[in-house]
């Protein structure tokens with residue numbers, strides 16, 4: 001990585017403004033965090049800074065308050081959990097760039113930790129306001145971006161603030177860029193890209209970028225239906241993006257021409273409704289009757305994908321193979337996750353629903369890297385420059 005790292009800077013007696021991504025899920029209608037992995041993922045950077053004698057000022061967003069305060073999106077439960085995980089006091093101030101925040105920041109001792117208010121309570125954040133960024137910058141001596149999950153957004157606390165302070169990448173940001181960067185730049189081969197999820201339209205750019213690069217591509221999820229239709233199969237009432245049928249046909253042709261193995265499911269699990277336990281049939285991919293929808297890859301496809309994946313050395317996976325949040329349409333994703341876990345390959349999970357599925361199968365620890373950023377990892381793999389990364393100081 002050609003960006004400055006938190007490890008490259010001297011921190012003794014300094015105050016670090018650290019953008020983290022503590023946008024964690026909560027249990028429905030409760031104050032309880034249901035998955036704290038994003039908080040845990042930022043601990044190495046926070047501990048590094050404290051260990052080096054810095055005071056740490058944390059900035060995050062939570063939810064979508066649209067530039068105004070929302071008591072339901074205050075950070076109390078996050079401050080509490082962070083305090084437990086660090087086994088150290090955390091001060092939470094209901095201010096981000098005003099006099100209260102400044103007073104709290106100035107009162108910090110080396111090793112002290114301050115959490116600012118939900119940064120999206122302030123309209124200057126998403127507007128990428130220079131004045132707001134400057135006010136944030138006045139709290140600290142240097143800026144660390146460890147919020148990979150928000151790095152595809154140009155906001156005051158992710159992008160503009162870096163113009164006002166020495167700016168470097170945190171340890172999580174570095175790790176994300178290293179794993180995802182390796183997929184694009186120097187993958188150990190064979191390289192496989194596995195795509196699924198709801199829509200082809202979400203994956204057009206990443207397919208364009210990775211199809212010529214990969215040795216094998218696997219297509220599952222809802223997007224498989226448009227590919228099957230492009231091959232002339234009837235797909236019943238499956239989700240099809242008519243305007244992308246040509247793109248799908250073109251991708252299949254390009255793969256053939258360049259010797260990339262493009263794998264579509266040979267069989268599929270179908271149902272008439274997306275409901276837990278809905279009556280399901282397994283049919284060959286060319287025999288989906290009207291009134292039925294493809295909701296998962298079938299067992300033969302799962303076995304074929306799994307067998308081929310076991311021979312790969314680098315595997316990147318973005319998008320579940322079926323409606324993984326509704327049983328039994330999680331079977332294909334489970335088989336693929338299992339194959340990745342057993343492959344011995346460098347395995348990179350592209351955040352979002354894919355990361356959720358892998359976690360639900362209890363296989364997250366068996367992957368080389370599970371990204372904390374769904375949208376950010378997708379944009380990175382598309383080859384886009386992430387504004388939150390571009391803004392950091394070069395080495």
Ligand code: ADP
Pocket residue numbers: 196197198199202220221222223239294295296318319320321322323324325351352353354374
């Ligand atoms: P992310 O949430 O990370 O953006 P995607 O949008 O790529 O992930 O895909 C996740 C969604 O795709 C899930 O909500 C899942 O239910 C849906 N999905 C997967 N397979 C199918 C399918 N065959 N038909 C309809 N929806 C599907």
Ligand code: MG
Pocket residue numbers: 197202
């Ligand atoms: Mg999506």
